[in-house]
Amino acid sequence: MTGRLRAPTGRYGGKTAEERQAERRRRFLDAALQLFGDTPGYRATTVAALSEAAGLSTRQFYEEFRTLEDVLAALHLEVNAWAEQAVVAAVTGAENLPLAERVAAIFHAYAANVTGDPRRIRITFVEIIGVSPRLEEQRLARRARWVDLVCAEAEAAVARGEAAPRDYRLAAAAFIGSVNGLLHDWNAGWVHATLDEVVEELVRQLLGILRPPEWEPPPGA
Known part of the structure; x- marks a missing residue:
């Protein structure tokens, strides 16, 4: 065909x-x-x-x-778009919250959207893997969008004096890998925790990246 x-x-x-x-x-x-x-x-x-x-x-x-691969590609983009829309709405709604509450609101929105339908997790984290070079490129491109979002949030927190100034791209890439892996394992039943506990752990990890022990907020922040 x-x-x-x-x-x-x-x-x-x-x-x-x-x-x-x-x-x-x-x-x-x-x-x-x-x-x-x-x-x-x-x-x-x-x-x-x-x-x-x-x-x-x-x-x-x-x-x-x-081809069926075209269907999977379209579905993968759609599932990611649904999650991104939920996150963008949460970012807007949490605009004036302190960093810890803002991060928690964003991750609750993402996790609720992705895990609200287990089929979405399988499309995002399982079925897309190893299909073809084309879909691998698409998967990595979508992951890069999530890395960009974390970097943007980190840079905004730095500007507000809520986070340590640094280049966050490598840390953001590592963190997104943790998010994907933990949510996949939780959905598969390999992590014995509630979704709220999973989100709380992810929030702690991100705050630890943004605020290392040696960092001190600037005066007046």
């Missing part, structure tokens, strides 16, 4: 071609969230199985996507 089939045009059933296309795409992605994020998983799913789960035909699949 070298390209997608041509989708029908014109209005039908009161909906435009664009509306019908968006609806079909949504049904395929919803079905993929279930099949990739639960059973049988991405590697054991076929185009026919996904189409059946979506209540659509394989022809309609190829009108929207070229």
